[in-house]
Amino acid sequence: MRTRMLALTSAACGAALLGAAALPASATGTGNGQEPETAGTTAVEGRATAAELLAEVRGCARISKGAYRTDSGSPKATVPVCDTTDAVFWKADMDIDCDGRRTRACNRKTDPYFLPETAFQSSRGEPLDSAVLPHVVVPGPGKVWDYRKSGLTGGSVVAVVYRDRVRYGVIGDTGPTGIIGEASYAMAKALGIDPDPSTGGAESGVTYIAFKNSRVSPIESRERARSRGAALAREFVGR
Secondary structure (H helix, E strand, C coil): CCCCHHHHHHHHHHCCCCCCCCCCHHHCCCCCCCCCCCCCCCCCCCCCCHHHHHHHCCCCCECCCCCEECCCCCCCCCECCEECCCEEEEEEEEEEECCECCCCCCCCCCCCCCCCCCCCECCCCCECECCCCCEEEEECCCCCCCHHHHCCCCCCEEEEEECCEEEEEEEEEEECCCECCEEEHHHHHHCCCCCCCCCCCEEEEEEEEEECCCCCCCCCCHHHHHHHHHHHHHHHHCC
């Protein structure tokens, strides 16, 4: 399902060439990186549910100048980026980003378009670990939309909703300027989506809500993204 021919050139131009090592998992958060369950209709520990978040993004005040394709081979551009006071959002598919640190899950054997770098780096100046860090890919700045003008940057917090699940991560990489709908191996796995970089992903039904001016540091801290995301989501749904 995943077509990233355009991503190869875009990411190579947009990211600094760095070494392939990255922080160990123990430095990026607690435990094994798995997110706690968040039901779609029942609040868990005061968290915003999937249903509540989706209710806030039913309409679209378009901020993008046009729309994006979901894959390089898509015949039409159908996905706009929509604006709210506190966030921007888009509804698309999910392709799997495995770029960054080489791991058993993410390497040239598992991903033919693998690149050993990400547009944004860890606090040590190293590529992010897509197999461990839940993160989202945004289109590189272009004529359709420039994420930087929406108060977003590397480390900005994103809530991703799929079916009845809500997971929090950060903006960790950039992709082609005309394509949207991509997240890391770790984000897909946390959402119950097949994370295989060659054959996995979701064809549709994924909502990405990126909170403005919400950068967390260090970018590789899963716990900070989780706690900040949960707080921002509660504000977003008004509770």
